Amino acid sequence: MTYSGLDSKVVVVTGAAQGIGLGYAQRLAKEGATVALVDRSERIHDAAEGIGSAHVVDVSDPDSCAALAAALDSRYGRIDGLLNNAAIFSTLEMKPFWEITVEEWDLLMAVNLRGPWLVTSSMLPLLRKSAAASVVNVGADAVNMGRPGYLHYVASKGGVTGMTFSMSHELGEFGIRVNTLSHGPIYTEVARETVSPAQKEAMIARQALHRTGGPDDLTSLAAFLLSDDSSYLTGQTISVNGGLIHR
Template sequence: MTLAQKIIVVTGAAQGIGAAYARRLVEEGATVVLADRDREGAEATASSLGGPGKAVAYRLDVAERASCQALAAYLTDAYGHVDGLVNNAAIFSTITMKPFWEITDEEWDRLMAVNLRGPWLLVSALLPLLCASASASVVNIGSDAVRLGRTGYLHYVASKGGVHGMTYSMARELGEYGIRVNTLSPGPVYTEVARETVTPAQREAMIAAQALRRPGGPDDLTGTLMFLLGDGSAYLTGQTISVNGGLVHR
């Protein structure tokens, strides 16, 4: 198991897809820091994870520089390095779908602060720890909503488009330090988290547009994440990998 004993940080890991990422990593033997604004949720998820690895909960607001720096200080004292970072935290399930001209300044700014500024702040704060690893990998979680041009939440689509672009530049700038940066770009994925962003009719239409005619779940993403974090992808950087059941981009 190439992830055994590695130190991996997963943001937004208290529930949903982030919790699934953390669960698989613990099963693979990694020490996983579940970083989330919901400290109690992260602790509950961490305590539920079984496997040869370890799970630790930490309260983090990715939109705040001081919070990211505090995490860096904690990780420095606790481990001295970070082998992997999964920038998963994002505002999505609570979005109220509306035409883009009805999105308020406050909605736009808060979403961008978490979805786009957050990964930039966190990679910047953890950079010395990533440099201290022999094989560090950053995985930014994008979205195939960018390619689909999904309507109703333009600010989300724009934020994930920014994440995709950020990956390309980060990979270029961090390559000299041996740090890899890639994007995992999910298509529609359904979790236990209630969502106002997709109606039942939209869900069925998206499944019908896939080559694999079934709904995707969190476990459909974890294998690709393990690959991107592991040594098997040691020569892969600056790439975007879509995991979408063969969804047709129209």
């Protein structure tokens, strides 16, 4: 499937060096979009080869985000789409919330919650230059699962969902749409410390669809939300979880 207008759009994808983020960038490039791949890891240069431009950025740092905006302005002159995917998750050690250190809490919040706010704020002048801009914030259905073990992650993604709704109202006057793509367990080449094999099988058994989810299960929806085909859709949270939970 192809979506309207993506072949003329400039789209930024954060957290794009591997896993789901790289999958988003690959799908958008396949749709014809000009893609700027962003990650704090130098691996982004290899990941972006044949896909788009590579940018090493710390999404939690205002100066780094401002430098990204300046580079994109110089290179493209505008931004039509922003996919805020960068987050800390796969390396988390599951533990009771009272064992989470302040340092771990603050780092996760800086990337997962402050990051989308900073990047979107920095990109706003470029988004306003677009005729039909769209922002997609990546959430997590763990927010609605009451799942124990990583309260800081759940709290950060709950904040992302709330931020989307407020952003959609603040940016609507500029014709900029903002939605949350919220997903359940998705498995990629990235090793996950947060889920044991037994936990993985238990979650699959709870789903309506008894199979694992992969990046391809998300990338089509992301492309749709960034395309002109979703031009009247904003302020929404759309879940992709194989029927694990229902809103």
